[in-house]
Amino acid sequence: MGDYHVHLHDHGPYQGVGPPLGEYPPGHIEAYVEQAARAGLSEVGFTEHLYRCVESESVLGPFWENEPRQDLAAETEAMVREDRTLSLETYVEAVVAAKSRGLPVKLGLEVDFMPDSIDAVLELLEPYPWDFLIGAIHWIGGWSVDYGISAHEFARRGVRRAYEDYFALKTQLAASGAVDVLAHVDVVKRFGHVPAEVPTDLYAEVVEAAANSGTAVEVSSAGLRKPIAEIFPTPSLLRMFN
Ligand SMILES: [Zn+2]
Structure with a gap:
């Protein structure tokens, strides 16, 4: 059995725990695999959030701007700006390198589904060697539906x-059919x-x-x-x- 929804960095500003946001130093991925093994899991599928990667800005755009509720739009904008600290390119490289070191890991991504941007998102993701994509709804318009502040x-x-x-x-x-798996349905x-x-x-x-x-x-x-x-x-x- 494996765990196929694992993030390598915490949300929010860097708290001094673990590597700096967006960095994958030697041993970082190994530590997750070892922890999983201690829990009896044989494989780890990483699923970084697309919206957290700087590359997603050009495809997701300022999607909160169409939200009629100013408070919700402002909360989402602040949250996305704070959380968007990772690099898709670096993330993929780190997991691909871990795979080539023989670690039992899979390259996944948690894709934010918004009807207007999903085609552009899939185009952005096309060149990368994904093992699987999971799909999430974190926003209804500009409302962060699973964000405590909202x-x-x-x-x-x-x-x-x-x-x-x-x-x-x-x-x-x-x-x-854009993704393989529905995340937290x-x-x-x-x-x-x-x-x-x-x-x-x-x-x-x-x-x-x-x-x-x-x-x-x-x-x-x-x-x-x-x-x-x-x-x-x-x-x-x-x-x-x-
Ligand atoms: Zn999620």
């Missing part, structure tokens, strides 16, 4: 509508926002789209460490992917 939007929008907006994008991503629940009624209708749409395009779904324990304290996807949704 969680106030759930109260304004309503939880059901937030789910509708989120799953509409996730379904579009699943249908596009119901991350919209991260902070504990759950609609009064289980949104089976929204779940069914993403399940059907994924089945039609042959896109896999990630099962992630990361949700256990979030306020929702539950795996992604929620067990009732996971069963629907059967």
